Amino acid sequence: MPTITSQDGTKIAFDKRGSGPAIILVGGAFQYRAFDPRTSQLADLIADAGYTVYNYDRRGRGESTNTLPYAVDHEIEDLEALIQDAGGSAMLFGMSSGAALVLHAAASGVAASKLALYEPPFRTNPAEQTAAKEYLTQLQALLAEDRRGDAVELAMTTFGTPPEMLAGIKKSPVWPLFEAIAPTLAYDGAIMGDGTIPAAILQKVTVPTLIVDGGNSPDFMHDAADQAAALLPNATRQTLEGQSHDYAAEVLAPVLIDFFKA
Numbered sequence: 001m002p003t004i005t006s007q008d009g010t011k012i013a014f015d016k017r018g019s020g021p022a023i024i025l026v027g028g029a030f031q032y033r034a035f036d037p038r039t040s041q042l043a044d045l046i047a048d049a050g051y052t053v054y055n056y057d058r059r060g061r062g063e064s065t066n067t068l069p070y071a072v073d074h075e076i077e078d079l080e081a082l083i084q085d086a087g088g089s090a091m092l093f094g095m096s097s098g099a100a101l102v103l104h105a106a107a108s109g110v111a112a113s114k115l116a117l118y119e120p121p122f123r124t125n126p127a128e129q130t131a132a133k134e135y136l137t138q139l140q141a142l143l144a145e146d147r148r149g150d151a152v153e154l155a156m157t158t159f160g161t162p163p164e165m166l167a168g169i170k171k172s173p174v175w176p177l178f179e180a181i182a183p184t185l186a187y188d189g190a191i192m193g194d195g196t197i198p199a200a201i202l203q204k205v206t207v208p209t210l211i212v213d214g215g216n217s218p219d220f221m222h223d224a225a226d227q228a229a230a231l232l233p234n235a236t237r238q239t240l241e242g243q244s245h246d247y248a249a250e251v252l253a254p255v256l257i258d259f260f261k262a
Helices: 037-048 072-085 097-108 126-144 148-158 163-170 175-180 182-192 219-231 249-261
Strands: 003-005 011-017 022-026 052-056 090-095 112-118 209-214 235-240
Touching: 003 072, 011 037, 011 072, 022 037, 022 072, 022 097, 037 052, 037 249, 052 072, 072 090, 072 097, 072 182, 090 097, 097 112, 097 182, 112 249, 126 148, 126 182, 148 163, 148 175, 148 182, 163 175, 175 182, 209 219, 209 249, 219 235, 235 249
Parallel strands: 022 052, 022 090, 090 112, 112 209, 209 235
Antiparallel strands: 003 011, 011 052
16 A cells, blocks of 8 residues: 655555646545546546556545644645655645645645635534534534534535435444544545635635536535636636536546546
8 A cells, every 4th residue: 555644744645646747636524536437537548548546545534544632734745745756746635525635735826727616514504604613613523522423414414415315324334434534524624614715715826727617516516606607817617517526537537537638
């Protein structure tokens, strides 16, 4: 298992496949390599098109270690370490809250030549932003009491998991895997805050950036993608009809490949 060491000593585990220009995949909440076959499939498809693809476990997940206290800057340092392993420059793909992390990293000056973002879950109206604040407060309280199962249930409910699906997941063998990484939900919460689009950060991101959403996703996802694209100095906007937040890798991969090779 290859690893790199981040600035604060955290070991970041990753898979690297293919050859060619480097692309780093940045997952969202709950995602890590052993528990995310969709991102692994996406990595394979992009690698087959002539790229070196890094698929890594964000800190505190999977085979990566963790160092407290958490700070968003430490996750940016993790990306910097991966970029150095890739030769000093890379293109970045971010999924959901991972897309927001990619924007923070690019604004801070990491050597990223292009960005592709799938459905950064920004909240575009005051009611949604208030709800996001309340979610984060509840999440932090549950994690402070080490009520991991309750924290996962809160997150899934907030993210829109139907009650009947959630009930089935809780009874399945994968539930302990969700509980194991429950503390990292607070990391995604720190990245997203109340969900307000960080206009000052986006306006610093001058590299070509593709923002993609799914045609079947909720309206707030479309609004977030539209408003983020309008704020970015060099953005392209695309909607994948028939897709939702749970994209199909075989549908998204060709879009990313076309963007990265342009």
